[in-house]
Each structure stands twice: as structure tokens, then as C-alpha cells.
Amino acid sequence: DTGVSQNPRHKITKRGQNVTFRCDPISEHNRLYWYRQTLGQGPEFLTYFQNEAQLEKSRLLSDRFSAERPKGSFSTLEIQRTEQGDSAMYLCASRANPPGGPKRGNEQFFGPGTRLTVL
Amino acid sequence: KQEVTQIPAALSVPEGENLVLNCSFTDSAIYNLQWFRQDPGKGLTSLLLIQSSQREQTSGRLNASLDKSSGRSTLYIAASQPGDSATYLCAVLSFYNQGGKLIFGQGTELSVKP
Numbered sequence: 001d002t003g004v005s006q007n008p009r010h011k012i013t014k015r016g017q018n019v020t021f022r023c024d025p026i027s028e029h030n031r032l033y034w035y036r037q038t039l040g041q042g043p044e045f046l047t048y049f050q051n052e053a054q055l056e057k058s059r060l061l062s063d064r065f066s067a068e069r070p071k072g073s074f075s076t077l078e079i080q081r082t083e084q085g086d087s088a089m090y091l092c093a094s095r096a097n098p099p100g101g102p103k104r105g106n107e108q109f110f111g112p113g114t115r116l117t118v119l
Numbered sequence: 120k121q122e123v124t125q126i127p128a129a130l131s132v133p134e135g136e137n138l139v140l141n142c143s144f145t146d147s148a149i150y151n152l153q154w155f156r157q158d159p160g161k162g163l164t165s166l167l168l169i170q171s172s173q174r175e176q177t178s179g180r181l182n183a184s185l186d187k188s189s190g191r192s193t194l195y196i197a198a199s200q201p202g203d204s205a206t207y208l209c210a211v212l213s214f215y216n217q218g219g220k221l222i223f224g225q226g227t228e229l230s231v232k233p
Contacts, residue, residue, distance in 0.1 A: 006162075031218065042123070042208050042223030043163070056219055091162060093221075106151055106212060108221060110163040 004111035006092050012117045013082055020078045021114045025094030032075050033093040033108060034067055036060065043091055049075060082118045089113045121146045123211055125224035132199055133232050140194040140227045142209035147187045153221065154183050154194050155208045163208065167194070171214065199231045 005024045013019050025032045030051050035043035046065070047057045051072035061067075064082075069075040079086055093108040122145045132138050142152070151170045155163040167176045167183040169192070175184040182195040192209055206228045210221035 004162075033220065035221075040225070042125075042210070042225050043221075044223070045220035048219060050218065056216075058220075089160075093163075107153065107165055107168050109165060110155075112162040115160065 004092055004094050004109055006090075006111040006114050008114060009112060010115045010117075012119065014119050015082060015084060017082055018078065018080045019082060019116065020076055021090055021116075022074055022076050023092030023111060024074045025092070026096075026109060029094035029096050029109075030072060031095040032069055033095070034075070034077055035091040035093065037089040037091060037113075038087075046077075079116075082116075084118045087116055087118045089115050121149075121211060121213060121222045123209060123222050123224040125207075125209060125227050127227060128225065129228040129230070131230040131232060134199060134201060136199050136231075137195070137197050138199055138229070140196070140207050140209075140229070142192040142194070142224055144190045144192075144211050144222075146213070147190055148214040149187065150212045150214045152183075152185055152192050152212075153210050154181075154192075155210065157206045157208060157226070159206075166207075196229075199229075201231050201233050204229055204231050 007022045033048040034046040037043040045058050046061050047067050049069040052069050064080045067077045091113045093110045095108045124143050126141050153168045154166045157163050169176045169185045180197040185192045206226040208226045210223040
């Protein structure tokens with residue numbers, strides 16, 4: 001399977017615990033994005049990387065959230081001291097750069113998501 | 120600030136009907152617009168991408184149109200089937216932030232009844 005993969009698919013944790021999610025992008029894609037989606041809403045942007053550099057962060061990304069992409073390959077998203085409001089689907093997407101790479105250019109391809117439930 | 124709206128939030132149609140889903144955006148300075156499908160509890164599957172210079176894109180029974188000047192896109196589904204039941208999301212990429220984030224609408228939940 002050459003698509004975007006995310007692990008774990010589901011995570012249940014107690015309030016106050018730390019959690020870490022992993023995303024493996026499509027191998028030739030050097031841009032990687034994290035989004036958060038709550039029930040009944042569209043995804044909201046959190047942050048994105050070009051290779052290992054984190055280029056943009058949303059105001060949604062509080063100081064309890066940290067994302068890394070060592071060596072420009074997979075990425076991790078860590079949430080410290082989880083709160084019930086963090087319960088959501090966390091989606092990862094990747095894209096090639098320059099946009100002329102894949103035939104559909106600028107298209108972001110999404111993984112299956114990680115469903116987080118904070119009790 | 121770009122805002123994307125999808126109306127209606129939910130739609131139920133009988134099998135075989137042709138239908139149109141709507142997406143509107145407030146800032147016409149977009150680079151492209153993508154339509155996605157999302158099944159319950161799953162990730163997003165890209166359906167169609169329209170570049171800002173294009174008027175429409177077609178894939179099978181799906182046709183997406185784009186009118187930048189009016190800030191609108193539509194997704195036309197022909198001869199709907201129960202398997203088309205899902206949430207459909209549109210998202211825009213800003214012309215001024217082409218490497219960056221997609222701005223999503225809230226989605227339209229489609230139910231096609233046999």
C-alpha cells in the first residue's frame with residue numbers, strides 16, 4: 001500500500017495522560033500536514049512540514065501540542081496532559097513538491113486518521 | 120479570512136436521482152478547490168481537484184464546476200446509488216498560501232435510499 005498511513009487508528013486515554021500519533025506519508029511527498037476534525041465539522045488545519053522544517057502552525061496548536069518530522073520522513077504529533085476537548089479525529093495528509101510532480105499537482109492525500117477519545 | 124460553507128448540511132434522495140452539492144467560499148483568490156468523500160469514522164478520499172484556471176472536472180458519474188468570481192463550486196452526482204452515501208467535503212487552497220493549508224467546509228451528509 002503506497003498511501004498515507006497513520007497509527008494507531010484508535011486511542012482511548014484518561015484525562016491528563018500524554019499521547020503520541022504517527023503518520024507515514026506517501027514516500028515521494030515532502031510536504032506533510034496535520035488536521036483535526038470534530039464530530040459534524042470539517043477538518044481544521046493544525047500544522048505542516050516541508051521536509052523536516054515546520055513551516056506553519058495554527059493557533060489551535062496550543063503549547064500542549066508538539067509535532068516533529070525528523071529526517072523529513074514520518075511525523076509524530078504529541079499531545080501532553082490531554083483534555084476532554086482534545087477528543088477528535090486527527091488526520092494526516094501529504095503532498096508532493098513542486099506541485100507539478102504528480103499529475104494532479106497540489107493535491108493533498110489523506111490517511112485514515114487516528115480517533116482520540118479522552119475520558 | 121477565507122470561509123467555506125456547504126449547504127445543505129444533510130441531504131436524502133432516492134436511488135437513481137441526479138443531485139447537486141453546493142460549496143461557497145468568501146475569498147475568490149484561490150489556487151484550487153478539492154472535493155472529498157468521507158465515510159463514517161474514516162479518512163478523506165479525494166474525488167476531484169479543480170485548478171483556479173479550470174471551469175470543471177469530471178470523473179465517472181461526478182462532475183465538479185468552479186465559478187471563482189461568484190465564489191461557488193458544485194459537485195454533480197449522476198444516477199445516485201446507495202454506495203454514494205457518505206459525507207462530501209469541499210476545501211480550498213489559497214492563492215497566497217499555495218504550499219499550505221486547505222480550508223474546509225462543514226460537509227454535506229448524503230444519504231441515498233434504495
